[in-house]
Amino acid sequence: MSVSFKRTQIGKGINLNEIYDPKFKPNNIRIKFITRLREDSVCANALLPLLLVTSNSEIKSRTELSQKFAWLYGTSVGAVSNALGDYQVSGFSTSPIGDKYTMGGEIISTEVVRQLLLCILSPDLTDGKFNENYFRLRKQELIDNIAASVNEKRSYAFLKAKADIFEGEPAAISPSGTLELAQKISQEDVLRQYKYLLRSAAIEITVCGGGGIDEAVDMIKDAFSKLERENVEEIVYRTNSPVKDSVREVCEKMSVNQSKMFMTYKSDYPDIYVCKLFTMLLGGTPFSKLFSNVREKLSLCYYCSAMYMDLKGTLVIDSGVETQNIQKAKEAIELQLEAVCRGEFTDEELENTKLYICGAFRSNYDSEWDTAGWFEAQNTRGTSYTPDEVAEIIRGITREQVIECAKSFKADTVYILRPEEDCSNE
Amino acid sequence: MNREIIRNDALGEQYSVIHHPSGLDLLIWKMEGFSTTEALFATKYGSINTRFRTDKTGDFIDVPEGIAHYLEHKLFENEDTDVFDLYAKTGASANAFTSFDETAYTFSTSDNWEQSLEILLDFVQKPYFTKESVDKEQGIIAQEIKMYDDSPERQCFLNLIRAMYVDHPVRIDIAGTVESISRITPELLYDCYNTFYNLNNMVLSIAGNVDEDRVIEICDRLLKPSKNINLETAFPQEPEGVGRKKITAKFPVGVPLFSIGFKSKPCSGVEYEKRGIAASLLMQLLIGSTSPLHKELFDEGLINSQFGFEEFSGTGSFFSCIISGESHDPEEVRSRLMKEIRRVKKEGLDRERFEMLKRSKYGGIIRSLNNVENCADSMVESYFNGTSVFDSAEQLAAITPEDCMKALDELFNEDNSAISIVETI
Numbered sequence: 057m058s059v060s061f062k063r064t065q066i067g068k069g070i071n072l073n074e075i076y077d078p079k080f081k082p083n084n085i086r087i088k089f090i091t092r093l094r095e096d097s098v099c100a101n102a103l104l105p106l107l108l109v110t111s112n113s114e115i116k117s118r119t120e121l122s123q124k125f126a127w128l129y130g131t132s133v134g135a136v137s138n139a140l141g142d143y144q145v146s147g148f149s150t151s152p153i154g155d156k157y158t159m160g161g162e163i164i165s166t167e168v169v170r171q172l173l174l175c176i177l178s179p180d181l182t183d184g185k186f187n188e189n190y191f192r193l194r195k196q197e198l199i200d201n202i203a204a205s206v207n208e209k210r211s212y213a214f215l216k217a218k219a220d221i222f223e224g225e226p227a228a229i230s231p232s233g234t235l236e237l238a239q240k241i242s243q244e245d246v247l248r249q250y251k252y253l254l255r256s257a258a259i260e261i262t263v264c265g266g267g268g269i270d271e272a273v274d275m276i277k278d279a280f281s282k283l284e285r286e287n288v289e290e291i292v293y294r295t296n297s298p299v300k301d302s303v304r305e306v307c308e309k310m311s312v313n314q315s316k317m318f319m320t321y322k323s324d325y326p327d328i329y330v331c332k333l334f335t336m337l338l339g340g341t342p343f344s345k346l347f348s349n350v351r352e353k354l355s356l357c358y359y360c361s362a363m364y365m366d367l368k369g370t371l372v373i374d375s376g377v378e379t380q381n382i383q384k385a386k387e388a389i390e391l392q393l394e395a396v397c398r399g400e401f402t403d404e405e406l407e408n409t410k411l412y413i414c415g416a417f418r419s420n421y422d423s424e425w426d427t428a429g430w431f432e433a434q435n436t437r438g439t440s441y442t443p444d445e446v447a448e449i450i451r452g453i454t455r456e457q458v459i460e461c462a463k464s465f466k467a468d469t470v471y472i473l474r475p476e477e478d479c480s481n482e
Numbered sequence: 483m484n485r486e487i488i489r490n491d492a493l494g495e496q497y498s499v500i501h502h503p504s505g506l507d508l509l510i511w512k513m514e515g516f517s518t519t520e521a522l523f524a525t526k527y528g529s530i531n532t533r534f535r536t537d538k539t540g541d542f543i544d545v546p547e548g549i550a551h552y553l554e555h556k557l558f559e560n561e562d563t564d565v566f567d568l569y570a571k572t573g574a575s576a577n578a579f580t581s582f583d584e585t586a587y588t589f590s591t592s593d594n595w596e597q598s599l600e601i602l603l604d605f606v607q608k609p610y611f612t613k614e615s616v617d618k619e620q621g622i623i624a625q626e627i628k629m630y631d632d633s634p635e636r637q638c639f640l641n642l643i644r645a646m647y648v649d650h651p652v653r654i655d656i657a658g659t660v661e662s663i664s665r666i667t668p669e670l671l672y673d674c675y676n677t678f679y680n681l682n683n684m685v686l687s688i689a690g691n692v693d694e695d696r697v698i699e700i701c702d703r704l705l706k707p708s709k710n711i712n713l714e715t716a717f718p719q720e721p722e723g724v725g726r727k728k729i730t731a732k733f734p735v736g737v738p739l740f741s742i743g744f745k746s747k748p749c750s751g752v753e754y755e756k757r758g759i760a761a762s763l764l765m766q767l768l769i770g771s772t773s774p775l776h777k778e779l780f781d782e783g784l785i786n787s788q789f790g791f792e793e794f795s796g797t798g799s800f801f802s803c804i805i806s807g808e809s810h811d812p813e814e815v816r817s818r819l820m821k822e823i824r825r826v827k828k829e830g831l832d833r834e835r836f837e838m839l840k841r842s843k844y845g846g847i848i849r850s851l852n853n854v855e856n857c858a859d860s861m862v863e864s865y866f867n868g869t870s871v872f873d874s875a876e877q878l879a880a881i882t883p884e885d886c887m888k889a890l891d892e893l894f895n896e897d898n899s900a901i902s903i904v905e906t907i
Binding site: 189313 | 490513514515516517518564566567569570571572573574575576590591592593618621622624625628629631632634635641690733734735736737739771772773774776777780781783786787788808835838839842843844846849850851852853854882907
């Protein structure tokens with residue numbers, strides 16, 4: 057692969073990751089502010105990206121800013137707000153096409169970056185307040201988004217489940233906040249948090265694509281290296297969640313046809329790649345234990361899969377189940393997990409799983425978006441492995457390691473969202 | 483076997499179309515520097531194809547709704563093994579999908595693409611349906627239908643289609659209903675398979691890290707020649723107007739959802755490409771984020787960022803423009819949109835913004851050509867329409883404001899519009 061990766065510290069707690077591969081036509085530029093998830097700042101952090109991409113000190117109208125980006129070959133700036141373990145990520149992402157692909161050979165990268173930097177560093181402020189109308193609208197939008205989280209039942213159930221799975225930890229907090237918190241948010245809260253982000257948040261900047269935009273990258277370096285920084289948050293991405301003394305079972309009711317069940321297990325097993333391999337073997341592929349047995353052979357779920365949250369040391373088994381099958385599905389899932397603990401999987405199953413994961417990792421090379429995401433994830437682990445290097449690690453894992461890893465996971469929480477009836481009535 | 487090169491010099495891209503003697507056309511796009519291979523083995527057969535005839539059937543026959551999707555599920559089971567177990571040995575990620583007018587079997591891999599291609603060609607040509615396995619699948623598909631029933635966005639969209647289309651089978655959910663799938667038998671599955679999985683009705687599309695000669699060699703070895711059976715599909719005569727102007731449902735949603743649709747006549751070929759470009763530009767001009775109407779609606783809090791639009795279409799079969807979002811007052815959004823359409827019809831469109839949006843759309847095309855999966859998908863889509871992947875870029879370069887004004891009357895006729903609303907329980 058002709059991909060090149062460079063990570064440079066350009067300010068106190070500010071890192072620039074540059075990844076170039078000439079086959080890419082666009083360049084993905086991401087600027088992210090990372091802070092610990094806290095109830096008192098979660099809504100301001102969620103609102104700020106939405107507000108800042110609306111206008112800036114030079115273009116004070118949302119429509120005119122949209123038009124500006126439309127002229128720049130449909131480049132848009134997206135607002136980013138999500139959780140990363142115990143941390144909240146608030147940021148921006150844009151993907152201008154490479155300058156050499158414009159119709160008349162015009163340079164657009166510098167103007168895209170100039171506008172992006174204006175949005176982030178020179179916002180639309182008057183008398184120390186954000187544009188009042190946009191503040192009101194974006195605040196309402198945040199409230200609407202929180203209210204609308206109920207629309208997609210699987211993600212809604214997971215959001216609710218996380219509050220129980222990580223009770224007492226920052227990761228329990230939804231990265232959008234709650235309706236109550238969002239309704240209370242004021243201009244002052246948002247401005248205070250804006251200043252805090254520039255001063256003290258960890259800042260990760262990633263430029264990933266075909267390259268050839270040195271001048272635009274220099275503009276980013278120059279702008280961020282001038283920030284006055286103090287009390288920068290120290291980020292420890294991986295904080296394993298402690299396992300509960302006894303398994304917590306939570307059942308919530310809603311007007312739904314299909315029940316959603318999340319079974320979680322926790323472990324301090326140190327090697328995340330062994331954990332990932334074990335998770336994929338259990339429920340991460342179409343030939344995994346869970347898919348082939350619980351869904352295909354027993355027809356107990358429409359979907360049944362496993363994922364590993366490496367920053368929290370938590371295994372999540374996610375299933376869509378008919379209500380009358382909840383108990384059977386739960387037992388069938390437990391049986392599959394126990395089977396892996398007893399080493400009841402063939403060498404062929406293990407090798408096929410390795411092959412599948414390695415192929416999936418290598419597919420990251422083919423999208424500037426995925427490549428950027430890959431190296432961002434590497435940063436959270438303090439490494440800078442390429443997909444090929446991780447594939448090599450995966451290939452070296454033994455079945456004994458997988459068994460040892462599987463045994464280390466302890467049941468923690470079972471969360472069920474089910475139709476409106478008695479939760480005990482199965 | 484003859485080979486055509488489809489090329490666009492301005493974009494610097496090309497792919498090959500190979501007419502294989504088996505009856506199948508092969509679409510091959512080698513993308514330098516990419517490590518993934520994406521393949522689709524697709525048939526022009528989707529949920530709307532419930533009525534058909536061939537040389538063998540004589541008269542038209544009708545089959546249960548949801549059977550194309552059911553067939554897709556069942557084809558993954560061979561007589562002796564599960565297809566996923568075969569793919570497991572190659573490291574490929576395999577999948578399939580059924581849309582309103584297409585079914586495709588796919589794989590994506592960065593290793594062993596030749597073995598994966600062999601598996602793909604083999605299993606899709608080797609159906610095996612028994613009563614037992616067909617009955618067993620009903621449980622899984624019924625669960626899938628129930629899962630979709632829990633999605634208010636999907637129900638809002640499907641209700642709109644049901645309101646707009648009176649008789650056309652596009653109004654039926656792709657998966658069918660729990661009742662309709664209960665009527666599916668192995669015999670019916672074989673009938674549909676033998677009709678629509680004829681290689682003359684299919685295409686193989688493969689993009690990314692691939693070698694054309696090796697693809698042909700594998701196809702020579704594995705494709706079973708198909709005789710043309712003169713397949714004809716039929717649809718009920720669909721009236722021009724909509725069935726209902728408004729449809730509402732209630733769900734536990736945070737903010738009410740809406741979808742506003744404008745039904746127009748179906749078309750195909752180059753006309754379909756032109757219409758698609760015009761529809762996309764017009765929706766941007768009327769209500770996109772750079773439009774005065776969008777500003778008005780956003781500033782008044784009538785819409786938020788959960789807002790979008792799409793052309794919902796199948797070549798030669800159906801075409802409509804759909805605008806969707808969240809709003810506390812969907813009726814007001816509809817009323818303002820209709821007013822804006824009338825204004826633009828009277829006063830004409832903003833020519834400067836038209837040029838701006840053409841440029842923006844060109845940027846979108848450049849981005850889409852940087853994606854292996856998208857290139858493989860686009861080859862199939864344009865093939866079934868009888869055009870090439872690059873036709874849309876050529877139509878975009880050629881389209882004028884006058885073309886868009888002409889299309890406005892056909893595409894945004896208020897009489898042929900409907901609204902679907904999902905209210906909060």
